[in-house]
Amino acid sequence: SNAIDGNTGSLAGTGNALSxxxxxxxxxxxxSAIGYVAVYNRADGQPYQGWLSPYEVWLGGTAGAQTFNxxxxxxTLPANAALGPFLTSCGGRSDxxxxxxxxRSGTSRYLTxxxxxxxxxLSSVATTAIAIAIATSSVALAITTSSVALxxxxxxxxxxxGAAVA
Numbered sequence: 352s353n354a355i356d357g358n359t360g361s362l363a364g365t366g367n368a369l370s371x372x373x374x375x376x377x378x379x380x381x382x383s384a385i386g387y388v389a390v391y392n393r394a395d396g397q398p399y400q401g402w403l404s405p406y407e408v409w410l411g412g413t414a415g416a417q418t419f420n421x422x423x424x425x426x427t428l429p430a431n432a433a434l435g436p437f438l439t440s441c442g443g444r445s446d447x448x449x450x451x452x453x454x455r456s457g458t459s460r461y462l463t464x465x466x467x468x469x470x471x472x473l474s475s476v477a478t479t480a481i482a483i484a485i486a487t488s489s490v491a492l493a494i495t496t497s498s499v500a501l502x503x504x505x506x507x508x509x510x511x512x513g514a515a516v517a
Contacts, residue, residue, distance in 0.1 A: 353465075354375055354377060354464060354466060354467045355377060355466070355467060356466075357466070358465075358466070359391040359394060359434060359465035359466045360394050360465060361465065362393055362463050362464070362465060363375060363463070363464055363465075363467075364461055364462060364463040364464075365454075365461060365462040365463075366461065367459060367460070367461055368454045368455065368456050368457070368458055368459070368460050368461065368462065369456065369457070369458065369459045370456055371456050372453060372454065372455055372456050373453070373454045373456075373461065373462040374415050374451050374452065374453040374454070374462065375451070375452055375462060375464065375467070376411075376414035376415055376449050376450065376451040376452075377449070377450050377467050377469070378414070378448050378449050378450075379448050379450065379469050380448070381448050382445050382448075383445060383448065383469075383471070384443045384444070384445045384471050385410060385441040385443065385444050385445065385447075385450065385469055385471075386440065386441065386442075386443050386470055386471045386472045386473070387438045387439065387440055387441065387469070387470045387472075387473060388408050388421060388438070388439045388441060388450050388452075388467065388468070388469055388470075389435070389436035389437065389438050389466075389467070389468040389469075389470065390403070390406070390408070390435060390436065390437045390439070390452055390464055390466075390467055391434060391435045391436050391437075391464060391465040391466035391467070391468075392432065392433065392434050392435050392437070392464065392465060393434075393463045393464065393465050394434055394465055397431065399463065400431075400432065400433060400434075401460075402454075402460040402461055402462070402463060403428065403432075403437075403454075403462075403463075403464070404426070404427050404428035404432065405425035405426055405427045405428075405455075406425070406426055406452055406453060406454055406462075407420060407422060407424070407425055407426065407452070407453040407454075407455070408420075408421040408422050408426070408439040408441070408450065408451070408452055408453075409421065409450075409451040409453060410441055410444055410447035410449065410450060410451075411447055411449045411451060412447055412448070412449065413449055414449050414451070415449075415451055416447075416449060416451065417451065417453070418447055419441070419444060419447055421439045421440060421441040421442070422439045422440075425455070426439060434465065435465075436466075436468070438473075443471070450467065450469055452464060452467060
């Protein structure tokens with residue numbers, strides 16, 4: 352699937368969220384500690400990149416399940432947030448192997464992402480701008496001089512398990 356192909360320029364998408372929640376789930380190997388979920392936005396600029404915000408990241412036992420809310424609520428990205436990655440902490444949970452990115456219904460927009468990556472931890476490697484979703488807030492914090500990056504700690508995603516489509 353395009354959500355896990357390693358290419359942030361390819362898109363994975365669902366239907367319109369106007370009348371129905373839209374989601375995409377990926378499964379990591381059982382027992383994997385999920386420290387952070389990195390969501391890469393689509394790379395074709397505004398207004399399409401604005402469709403991602405607000406979104407939610409959930410862990411569950413099955414595709415689409417909403418058992419543990421990693422971000423503590425809807426995650427709102429800064430205006431013109433661009434590609435990302437947008438990181439959400441999941442606290443290292445290892446009992447729920449499905450990661451779901453969710454758009455709630457009620458707005459006419461589509462869930463379209465360039466990539467979803469799951470990592471055990473963050474490492475110290477210089478990067479450009481990233482945004483980190485703080486678990487105690489529904490607003491993402493833009494960090495422009497960060498030394499945080501996703502590297503070899505990325506968990507291999509076994510498969511894209513499902514997506515809601517209109």
